[in-house]
Structures are given as structure tokens and as C-alpha cells.
Amino acid sequence: MSAASSTNRPARADAIPIRLVAPAPAVVGAGEPAVAGLVPFSSVDWPGRLSAVLFIGGCPWRCRYCHNPHLQTRHAAYRWAELYGWLESRRGLLDAVVFSGGEPLSESRLPELMAAVKSLGFQVGLHSAGIYPGRLATVLPLLDWVGLDIKARADGYDALTGRSRSYWPAAVSLEMLLASDCAFECRTTWDPEWLSETELLELARELAERGVRHYAVQARRSSPGAVPAACLSDDTLDLLREWFDGFDYR
């Protein structure tokens, strides 16, 4: 469905009241897209951009270290028309809107939501684990930036995600981004219980050799803001900085 034909998006931008305060979660109807969370202002979810982050509820994987298990199940907590009105009021104050999750590509109406956001003048970002390469291909023309999770090397994927043959869609998604003009970074959540420092280096080297130019390692934390259970060595950090044009350790 195109944004112009959407029954969800208001036909005219001035047809709904503009909200200056970020919408609060509400009990919403079953027909709403699964926007289950909102961060009104972020400087870290798309490095270098000030963005609002919309969290889509729904993910078919069950990663051992998932920080957002409440976002694994499809559900909506916001009315899209209300979010759209609020985003209108953010024009000129934010650069971008990032769709995160959960797995945002699990929302079938994502192309429509992204087109609506783009029509307001925002750049569009996506966080994805690469679970749905076909859906990624559909939204790729709308995207300005992607943060793609690459969780492990091929033989370690299924044990981590709790799903069989889970490496394949992530690998196809990566190939698609490498062949596109869309800016992207690959990111790996590092938990030494699942990925040794040596295995992380092997994975990173493989990515660099395939042409990935921007890479981030996200230290696994028991909860957002908690101190990481383990830290990478200085030698590993030096190598990662050497292999990529941009490297970030979070």
C-alpha cells in the first residue's frame, strides 16, 4: 500500500491536531501498526543524527541475550495518527526517525509508515537483524541508513537466535546492503559467553573483507545502562579501528 492510499495516514497533514508533547502509551485497537515504544529524542540510535525512535513490537527470533523480550510479541501501544501529528511538530527539531524493535520489518505496514515519515521531511533509519531480506528490499529505496545486526559467524547463529537456518536471511540482507547505495553499519552484540574475543575478531575480519566499512561492537549489558560484564582488550580494539573506516565500541 502506498502512503498516499493509506487509510491509516491522514489524507491531509493539517487534518489532525499537532501534539507538542510526545504521545503517551494508550490502549489501541487491533488495526493499528505495532508501534510498541517511543523514544522522542535520541543522539545515539543513528550516530550523527538527532532522531525519534519508534519501536515495533514483534520478532520471530529468541536471542539468548535479548534486551527487549517485551518487544518480541506483536502489539501496539500508540495510535499512528497521534504519532504522525506529533512528528509533524518535530519538523526542524529532529533530523530523522529510526524504526527499531523487536524486528521492525515484522510490521507489514512498515513501507507505508516510512513513506509517511519521509513525506514530513525526515530521514529514515532502520535497525534490523536482517530476518526478512525480501521486506528489506521493499523498503530499501526509502532508507537513508541501516544498522544491521550481524550476531555471529554462520555456524554460531542458530544457537544464539534460538531459530534454525537464521544465518541465511542475515547474510542475504548484508549482501543487499553491500550492493546498494544506502549507508549502513554492521553491529555485533558481544557477550563472551556466546562469542569469544577471538571469534569476534574472526567475524569482524570477515565483514571487513566483504566490504563493510562501518562496524560497531555493543557490549552486552544485563539491562540498559548497566556496566558490561566484560570489556574488549586494547589489542582487539586497535585491530577493529584499523580494519574499518568507522568503528564504535558502545
Ligand code: SF4
Ligand atoms: S532479533 Fe533482536 S529483538 Fe529479536 S530476539 Fe534477537 S535481540 Fe531480541
